[in-house]
Amino acid sequence: MKTVSIQLPETVFAALGKHPHEFVQEMRIVAAVKWYELGKISQEKAAEIAGLTRLDFIDALSRYKSPEPEIKLSLKQLAAMPVKERHKLLAQSISSTAEDFLNETELTEFSVLDTEDWDTGND
Numbered sequence: 001m002k003t004v005s006i007q008l009p010e011t012v013f014a015a016l017g018k019h020p021h022e023f024v025q026e027m028r029i030v031a032a033v034k035w036y037e038l039g040k041i042s043q044e045k046a047a048e049i050a051g052l053t054r055l056d057f058i059d060a061l062s063r064y065k066s067p068e069p070e071i072k073l074s075l076k077q078l079a080a081m082p083v084k085e086r087h088k089l090l091a092q093s094i095s096s097t098a099e100d101f102l103n104e105t106e107l108t109e110f111s112v113l114d115t116e117d118w119d120t121g122n123d
Helices: 011-016 020-037 043-050 054-063 075-080 083-103
Strands: none
Touching: 011 020, 020 043, 020 054, 043 054, 054 083, 075 083
């Protein structure tokens, strides 16, 4: 890992109410969030720059009022995630999808599905 040194006025830390170490961590997160918003880096790279897990980076996006990220994971990547992270990641999508099934008439009227056309392999 590379070390980058920058000079900042002492007053910066007091103005933000942060110790230098906290300031640096926050600066990494803010930079990663902005670069991700601008489409300059991937979500995975942004999390790495911020020093966070991908899930924690997604939380950081909401803390900084960044637009909701579009999460692009393969089923294999999703399956490899720890269960707790996977659940947190999918919870919002699952609840909105369930709500769609309750509220969208096209999705609630299963009679539109003609089961005679289904090949069940039980012929």
